[in-house]
Amino acid sequence: MTLINRVKRLFGQKQEAEEIPLKVIPRDEHSISRNNISEPALKVLYRLRKAGYGAYLVGGGVRDNLLGLNPKDFDVATDATPEQVNQLFRNSRLIGRRFKLVHVVFGREVIEVATFRAPPSEDHSDKVSRQDDQGMILRDNVYGNKDEDAMRRDFTVNALYYNIDDFSVHAYAGGWEDMQLKRLRLIGDPETRYREDPVRMLRAIRFAVKLGFSIEQHTAAPIRDMAPLLEQIPAARLFEEVLKLFLAGNALETLRLLREYHLFATLFPATEHCLQDDDAAVRLVENTMANTDDRIKAGKSVTPYFFLAALLWPQVERVRREYEEQGLPPHPAMQKAADRVLAQQIKATAIPKRFSIPMREIWEMQLRLPKTRSKKIAEFLGHPRFRAAYDFLLLRHQSGEDLGELCDFWTQAQKDITPEPVKYVPEDDSANKKRRRPRRRRNPSSRQ
Numbered sequence: 001m002t003l004i005n006r007v008k009r010l011f012g013q014k015q016e017a018e019e020i021p022l023k024v025i026p027r028d029e030h031s032i033s034r035n036n037i038s039e040p041a042l043k044v045l046y047r048l049r050k051a052g053y054g055a056y057l058v059g060g061g062v063r064d065n066l067l068g069l070n071p072k073d074f075d076v077a078t079d080a081t082p083e084q085v086n087q088l089f090r091n092s093r094l095i096g097r098r099f100k101l102v103h104v105v106f107g108r109e110v111i112e113v114a115t116f117r118a119p120p121s122e123d124h125s126d127k128v129s130r131q132d133d134q135g136m137i138l139r140d141n142v143y144g145n146k147d148e149d150a151m152r153r154d155f156t157v158n159a160l161y162y163n164i165d166d167f168s169v170h171a172y173a174g175g176w177e178d179m180q181l182k183r184l185r186l187i188g189d190p191e192t193r194y195r196e197d198p199v200r201m202l203r204a205i206r207f208a209v210k211l212g213f214s215i216e217q218h219t220a221a222p223i224r225d226m227a228p229l230l231e232q233i234p235a236a237r238l239f240e241e242v243l244k245l246f247l248a249g250n251a252l253e254t255l256r257l258l259r260e261y262h263l264f265a266t267l268f269p270a271t272e273h274c275l276q277d278d279d280a281a282v283r284l285v286e287n288t289m290a291n292t293d294d295r296i297k298a299g300k301s302v303t304p305y306f307f308l309a310a311l312l313w314p315q316v317e318r319v320r321r322e323y324e325e326q327g328l329p330p331h332p333a334m335q336k337a338a339d340r341v342l343a344q345q346i347k348a349t350a351i352p353k354r355f356s357i358p359m360r361e362i363w364e365m366q367l368r369l370p371k372t373r374s375k376k377i378a379e380f381l382g383h384p385r386f387r388a389a390y391d392f393l394l395l396r397h398q399s400g401e402d403l404g405e406l407c408d409f410w411t412q413a414q415k416d417i418t419p420e421p422v423k424y425v426p427e428d429d430s431a432n433k434k435r436r437r438p439r440r441r442r443n444p445s446s447r448q
């Protein structure tokens, strides 16, 4: 980084630090009640306070609570260091390198406790704070006070702190007003903030859809041009984001916004390519999203591999046809198509094996479903992936392929024929084998 840029950055941040406005909303002027905060979250807040640390509920736990929504999880911010938090709670573990924090575990609920952060600065060693030449934050472990921490948050409505001491809400940077206006606005200069962490572009879409908020114009404006920055984000982190984006009950609207802001192409490049010139692909992908939303609304389970299989299906079909035209028989053509499409896809958004294996099975079973005279129908019905493959067939029919008779056949077959359980043949997959080895437990006495 040039000296000029360093000075600019330092100067810019100093200015912001001094300017961030705070509004305190006393307990009788907001709607947050402790009844709407989970028992474990309250335990963490009170324990931190008792030990003499500052403790605030922050992020979705406050924002969603104020909007009358059920928070997905509870995040806590404190002036205790991760090590101090870790010492205070036996049921906690230190996690993260890029952004160190502590998970306090209560059965299935995890409370995320983060230490107040200060702005990234050149004054610190690379060990605690690091940015690349474009300004992307590679490490963010410089601790600060609450005002500085607020500046590091992404959107103003995410910089709301619920104070367990007097039950007031501390709102920074106009977050309280933005809540009333139902507006999503980045704190600070949007371009700088997206450069620091391009995932914030995806978060903008996710929160806009989830909360029914508009994206304020300066926050929205740079997204289309900056979308390609997402290519620098580790594929595994993007996969986590993809699950959050599409499994929250508003997948259809999310897809439309992601496409509108040119973000979808960075997550699923081949799919976007198909959607550009193939109406059938648009119908299939949109129906998948709508079905996923319906299932979530009806309280049914949704499996990521099903919707991922559908997202990549148009490209798999294209490539498979190519291989068939080159003279390969259907099954090897399908296998090679699956290999190629998955290998390309995981460069953008990693797909763990536990999902890509069933995705392949769904695709390959599409070739077996038309074989209605097979003697192995009972066995096929007993295949652990039959139901998903059948649902996939219905989805294809619903999206315009003429598969009515085939759908009827398999609907009827499930009523008439008793499935034969398939002998389980373990996948010969070295990655899985490795995982099965028992992990060495961390010695509990190593905690200081």
Ligand code: ATP
Pocket: 058, 059, 060, 061, 072, 073, 075, 152, 153, 154, 155, 158, 159, 197, 199, 200
């Ligand atoms: P939800 O839990 O519903 O996804 P949330 O706002 O709680 O929403 P989290 O991902 O749990 O989001 O993060 C908690 C808080 O941490 C956010 O509200 C925000 O203040 C801060 N935060 C999270 N990710 C970022 C980021 N990439 N950049 C800046 N701040 C972030």
Ligand code: MG
Pocket: 059, 060, 061, 072, 073, 074, 075
């Ligand atoms: Mg949260």
